[in-house]
Amino acid sequence: xxxxxxxxxxxxxxxxxxxxxxxxxxxxxxxxxxxxxxxxxxxxxxxxxxxxxxxxxxxxxxxxxxxxxxxxxxxxxxxxxxxxxxxxxxxxxxxxxxxxxxxxxxxxxxxxxxxxxxxxxxxxxxxxxxxxxxxxxxxxxxxxxxxxxxxxxxxxxxxxxxxxxxxxxxxxxxxxxxxxxxxxxxxxxxxx
Amino acid sequence: xxxxxxxxxxxxxxxxxxxxxxxxxxxxxxxxxxxxxxxxxxxxxxxxxxxxxxxxxxxxxxxxxxxxxxxxxxxxxxxxxxxxxxxxxxxxxxxxxxxxxxxxxxxxxxxxxxxxxxxxxxxxxxxxxxxxxxxxxxxxxxxxxxxxxxxxxxxxxxxxxxxxxxxxxxxxxxxxxxxxxxxxxxxxxxxx
DNA sequence: TCCTTCTGAATGAACGATCATTCAGCGCCC
DNA sequence: GGGCGCTGAATGATCGTTCATTCAGAAGGA
Numbered sequence: 025x026x027x028x029x030x031x032x033x034x035x036x037x038x039x040x041x042x043x044x045x046x047x048x049x050x051x052x053x054x055x056x057x058x059x060x061x062x063x064x065x066x067x068x069x070x071x072x073x074x075x076x077x078x079x080x081x082x083x084x085x086x087x088x089x090x091x092x093x094x095x096x097x098x099x100x101x102x103x104x105x106x107x108x109x110x111x112x113x114x115x116x117x118x119x120x121x122x123x124x125x126x127x128x129x130x131x132x133x134x135x136x137x138x139x140x141x142x143x144x145x146x147x148x149x150x151x152x153x154x155x156x157x158x159x160x161x162x163x164x165x166x167x168x169x170x171x172x173x174x175x176x177x178x179x180x181x182x183x184x185x186x187x188x189x190x191x192x193x194x195x196x197x198x199x200x201x202x203x204x205x206x207x208x209x210x211x212x213x214x215x216x
Numbered sequence: 217x218x219x220x221x222x223x224x225x226x227x228x229x230x231x232x233x234x235x236x237x238x239x240x241x242x243x244x245x246x247x248x249x250x251x252x253x254x255x256x257x258x259x260x261x262x263x264x265x266x267x268x269x270x271x272x273x274x275x276x277x278x279x280x281x282x283x284x285x286x287x288x289x290x291x292x293x294x295x296x297x298x299x300x301x302x303x304x305x306x307x308x309x310x311x312x313x314x315x316x317x318x319x320x321x322x323x324x325x326x327x328x329x330x331x332x333x334x335x336x337x338x339x340x341x342x343x344x345x346x347x348x349x350x351x352x353x354x355x356x357x358x359x360x361x362x363x364x365x366x367x368x369x370x371x372x373x374x375x376x377x378x379x380x381x382x383x384x385x386x387x388x389x390x391x392x393x394x395x396x397x398x399x400x401x402x403x404x405x406x407x408x
Numbered sequence: 409t410c411c412t413t414c415t416g417a418a419t420g421a422a423c424g425a426t427c428a429t430t431c432a433g434c435g436c437c438c
Numbered sequence: 439g440g441g442c443g444c445t446g447a448a449t450g451a452t453c454g455t456t457c458a459t460t461c462a463g464a465a466g467g468a
Contacts, residue, residue: 030443030444043328044328045328046239046240046326046327046328046329047238047239047240047327048238048239048240048327048329049329051426051427051428052427052428052429053426053427053428056446061444061445062444062445062446063428063429063445063446064429064430064431064444064445064446065443065444065445066429067428067429067430068443068444072428072429073428073429127326130322130326131323131326131327133379133383134238134319134322134323134326134379135238135239135240135241135323135327136235136236136237136238137238137240137241143383147385167399169395169399170392170395172377172380172385172386172392173373173377173392173395173396173399175376176372176373176374176376176377176380176396177373177396177399177400177403179372179376180368180371180372180373180374180375180376180377181365181368181369181372181373182368182372183372183375183376184367184368184371184372184375185364185365185368185372187325187326188364188368191325191335193339193364194364200362200364200365203361203362203365204365204368204369207359207361207365207369207403207404208369208403210402210403211369211399211400211402211403212399222417222418243452243453243454244453244454244455245452245453245454253418253419254418254419254420255419255420255454255455256418256419256420256455256456256457257417257418257419258455259454259455259456260417260418264454264455265454265455
């Protein structure tokens with residue numbers, strides 16, 4: 025087993041269990057058992073449970089950012105809608121392909137377990153994405169709205185669909201995804 | 217103190233503490249202290265902590281449904297956009313006026329603490345809202361999309377804005393609300 | 409009206425279970 | 439044999455839940 029594999033095993037186990045049982049009902053002992061390590065091993069990699077969850081949150085966030093790219097799709101495509109689709113679809117697919125990861129982000133954000141340092145790190149991560157957004161607005165690709173409203177209109181529907189599917193309220197087909205994307209386009213894209 | 221006041225005091229205390237500390241870090245002892253009752257008193261009103269949270273979830277959900285009405289606004293207004301605004305704005309205002317309540321819904325939904333009975337009860341609550349939606353689609357008020365996609369496009373942005381404000385990432389002004397609503401209208405309203 | 413009896417809501421100390429965390433010791437590889 | 443990665447039993451704190459006890463007030467008789 026390579027160095028660092030145990031760390032990844034612990035984080036992967038934590039994601040599975042937190043998604044299955046919730047943050048409130050996922051003890052260290054269960055995470056260690058699921059990861060196939062001893063409880064004490066966890067404290068070789070993280071100073072505390074809270075620190076572990078914060079590290080997990082940031083790693084999952086980075087994973088998602090890596091999966092959707094830095095936003096280069098929007099600038100490199102033939103049409104505004106096509107470029108935006110590439111970007112939006114990656115974000116949606118990630119949330120649907122990794123429901124446990126998406127759920128972890130949700131639980132962490134809502135439960136006030138994240139420290140100020142974690143939130144700062146998140147802000148710094150998102151800072152580079154803003155550059156692409158400003159450029160796209162200046163070019164007339166997006167309607168002139170603030171970045172926050174833009175993100176709410178773009179990502180909010182994905183989060184709701186993802187959560188609906190987690191509770192079995194809906195099955196996400198390509199039709200559903202395209203219908204949602206069509207709506208999102210109308211809300212944020214400059215119609216010409 | 218009237219009969220039932222203690223029950224309400226317990227639920228109100230639970231909302232405050234769960235929003236402040238998270239579901240994972242809110243013991244019965246703290247809820248009882250915050251409510252000004254003994255720990256044992258909690259078990260006169262609820263069979264267990266889990267049952268208390270489930271009851272709390274349903275009551276907050278009913279409270280929200282009561283605040284936004286049954287959807288009569290959409291049918292009774294002079295214009296489609298005006299009627300939809302009345303409805304959408306109530307939903308948005310509720311989430312912004314009661315951030316602790318909104319956060320509770322979020323934490324409960326994400327943490328798999330809700331029982332199958334609770335989810336069933338929620339489904340039954342939402343059933344009546346569908347009737348208005350179907351009528352509005354038939355009348356040509358809304359674009360022909362499924363109820364789930366409609367809800368995702370309508371409510372998703374509100375949830376994101378509400379969560380952003382909770383973390384201090386944004387201040388919600390009337391401008392922000394109107395810009396978001398404008399986007400939502402473009403995505404779900406039939407443009408004529 | 410006054411005294412006695414009864415009721416049940418409320419209490420909070422106590423309980424066993426379980427939690428996060430620690431650390432002395434084990435085994436493995438250089 | 440020495441150092442390192444890892445173990446898992448031990449620890450004290452804290453958890454959800456219980457229940458013997460309290461006591462304010464309702465009920466009823468004289």
